[in-house]
Amino acid sequence: MTDAIPGLFNYWVAIGLFVCGLVMILDSRNMIRKMVGLNMFQSAVFLLFITMGKVENGHAPILADGISRFSNPLPHVLILTAIVVGVATTAVGLALVVRIRRAYGTVDEDEIFDRPEVEPEIVP
């Protein structure tokens, strides 16, 4: 139990980031801040993956003389892919925000939803 904080240090960081990101997604009204929160949220999971591949006293997995303990390379590879996916998500999200700003003139969700509902009655 005494080990819980220093021994599982990486988990605590991941959990902290995870919660911060989630709160930011849920709480902020600004669409760009939301995207930032989303990235933090994802980073937390990436961190968890990467630290889990670390083996104590393990070296980079290169076949060389005198090295017999390797860190697990697979999580790194997976996270590389996940980072790419995350970047793509952010890009699409920001592109949408740009379009929303063009259409509504703001990136604040409250401002958009507080407007009286202008239902286009008849779409041409």
Added chain:
Amino acid sequence: MISSALKHLPVLQVVVPLLVAALCVLAGSRFLARTALILTALVMLSISLMLAGQVYPDGVISYALGGWPPPWGIEYRIDMLTVFVLITINLVNLAAAVFALGRNDDNLGRGAHAAFYAAWLLCMAGLNGMVVTNDAFNVFVFLEISSLATYVLIGCGRDPRALLASYRYLVMGAVGATFILLSIGLLYMHTGTLNLTDLAQRIDARGANRTVIMALAFLIIGLGIKCAMMPLHDWLPNAYSFAPNSVTVLLSGTATKVALYVLLRFVHDLFGVDHALSVPVDIVLVACAISGMLVAPLIALRESNLKRMFAWSSVAQISYIILAIGLGTGAGVAAALVHLFNHSIIKVAVFMAVGILIARTGTARIRHLGSVAHTHRFACYTLLFGGLGLIGLPGTPGFVSKWVLVSAVVERGWWWLAIPVLAGSLASAAYVWRIVEILWAKPADIPLQQTRSPLAFVEWFPLVVVMGLVLWFGLHASLVTGWAGLAAAALTGNGS
């Protein structure tokens, strides 16, 4: 040459749309992109059917991607369940692709069409990939490919609110996907493998501990978002109602269905019913399902927008599938698959009819649609018959689903669950009949700028074909239920 191509069918199912998507962007021409879309959709459906032909005698096809043998390499694994879902989504894709050639209600500028169709193909590549792959991380990657394409497709709606709907779906979808990633990470921590079959065996051998249970919890939340399980359904109504008509048709029959398939795979195959049920997964799923099948129709009843009303109906119908999954029995899995197929074809027909109606009358507001049934007979009658299917009246596929589901419920010993199921159909009857009453009996209150343009071939043809399927499978359901039974056997056989 041909025989070697036949061996590579599992990967072709994914690679073909992926490549054609890239070619579409390069070609940049609307005509070429459209032709490519239709041809690819045809090829994809043919591949699914050929895979079915191969799997039926052999049982299982295991395809090692790049020649790396499983469990180290990525494995594509085709069994009866996989082909069932593949055929369903590729059939829907073909119908929606043809329908997309008509009036689409989108805001695409000149030159954007090729990109639109490329996104469409990417979406299908991702969905097909999620179905064929047997690798947990691969599921995540394909999920994100299809989701990103979906956000783009939804954002193409004419109404500016489509952008908002797309953005909100993006945020929720990304959170969901991250949950799934986290769950996969936890599973990898526990077992050290990503191959689903291998994972299932190792979890089975080591038993469930807290890591596995956490993984399961994150997974259910993540997939619950993607498949619009009741408390996590928030994105769906707006996404469906503001997306271009053809995209709504596509999504209603594919995206949520594939998420449900993955849920089915993970809950039953990976965790095995025993482990999944050591925590009350069944209670959670059943509770969400009941709330969905009772609450969603009531919201649909008060909805003022035709498309969003049927989107709520989708939330309700998805709940039936989740209920069937939550039963945790072979009959439950079969019932889930039967409804997965039946709901796909019914909803595709309904959304096509809605699309035609909106394109002709120029409005989706229900109260403005008084008496349009007299001028737009074809769309309204298909809407009516589709609606009867949603209620689940005998003679429609909806009845078959409900019959199989209620039988599974009774077999599980939870006969009281039949009551919310039937109450749900009654609630669906209420919202369907509200529309029917307005379409046929309410006097037209404002003169609509109706376009009397005759129906284009690409509009009526896919609708007639899908409607034919609906009629056929309403009366001859043995093929669907029989296949679903085989698929369920493949799944529950794998898990143990």
Added chain:
Amino acid sequence: MIPVSAVVLIPLLGAIGIVLARRHVGLRNLVLVLTGIGNLAMVGHIALNLSGYQEVQVLFETLPGLSIAFHVEPLGLVFGLTAGILWPITSIYAVSYLDACRDTHQTRFHALFCVAIGSAMGIAFSENLFTLFLFYEMLTFSTWPLVTHSRTREAVSAGRVYLGVLLASSLLLFLLAIVLVGNYGSGLSFVPGGQLASTSPALVAVLLVLFVFGIGKAAVMPLHRWLPRAMVAPAPVSALLHAVAVVKAGVFSMLKITVYIFGYDLLNVVFLRDILIWFPAATVLVASFIAMRQDDIKARLAYSTVSQLSYIVTGALMANSLALIGSGMHIVMHAFGKITLFFCAGAIMICSGKKYISDMNGLGRSMPWTFGAFFVASLSIAGLPPTGGVWSKWYLALGALELGQVAILGVLMLSSLMNVYYLLAVPLRAFFLPAPQPQARLECRPALIGPLVLTALLSCALFFLSGDLQGLLADLTRRMASP
């Protein structure tokens, strides 16, 4: 040998023919009448060649154990013959009625009418619960546009009640009961002796409750509300559908289920039956009371129908062969009597514009044929000679005695007395009370009067023909005794 399903397909094809012939009124009406006659010929053909119709005809097999299939058995034949005979007569009446109303949506009306009759035929000859339920719901949906035919606000709201009560009861209770039978019983087919012999008594009791209240078309209180509301429909609809096809489909289903799903041996040992039988018995009485207080002629007839339907449900729950014969005969006798009454009500409304009974003083002298027919039909409903109604009530009374429930016998008798009072009052008032002002002769055109005189005469004829009917039903009771 023509397959049984022809009896369902002829009306449905007729509906298509009517829609196709919508541009030519004469041709359309010809198609309508020919369809009716063709259908009657088909039912007659089956009745005359019973030995050739012993086998089950499977039309579609939806799932294993869940098929759309037809067969011929005495109860269904009785119901099918009744509807088959009355349909062509109603067609003639309907055409002249709608012409007199200058109705502009006759094609829709007649086409849906055909669909409704086809559904009723499907119910009559259904071989299993699934087929029965399919056509039961088809009947509900095909009659909704007929109830709301005028598209007025009142009609649409009545349509909502109509659909609401019928759908809610059938989807929540009836369907649940069918699913339970399918999963716990030995099958969904109708077989003499029933399908529930091996199930627990508690389940049988639950099923009985579900069926009695799930079959909303039988209008057992408190599920009767839709029937008076449905009277906003044009008179031919009230006549054929809400006196014959729809409501009789309900009580017929009830009868068929008690005979072929429960089986009388089982039903007689369910304790709950003795409590449950008081719901229809109370309906018989309460509906009669309400009918006495109605001044609108169609409302009075509607409550009278509610009351008479519960005679049949009570008979079905008595679960003995005498009551079965009585109930089966009452389906026919009440159908002929009530259709006449509704025809008369429609004719009175068209020709004199009157719909309140208190306004009808002295009207009999200007419309002697109409009120004459009304008088005869009232006798039949009340169960007085020389009309067929005597026999069905006689057998129902014997059935109640056989059951040992003298109280129920008393209820049936008391209600018959009230029938005499509230139905015969109308023609007596019309013939013997003085008119407020001297009236010209109002009698309608022969095409309206002909059908109602014909059905009144048939009601009388049934007094003499009841032997054949009794023989047919007695054959059924023998079959049940030795399955």
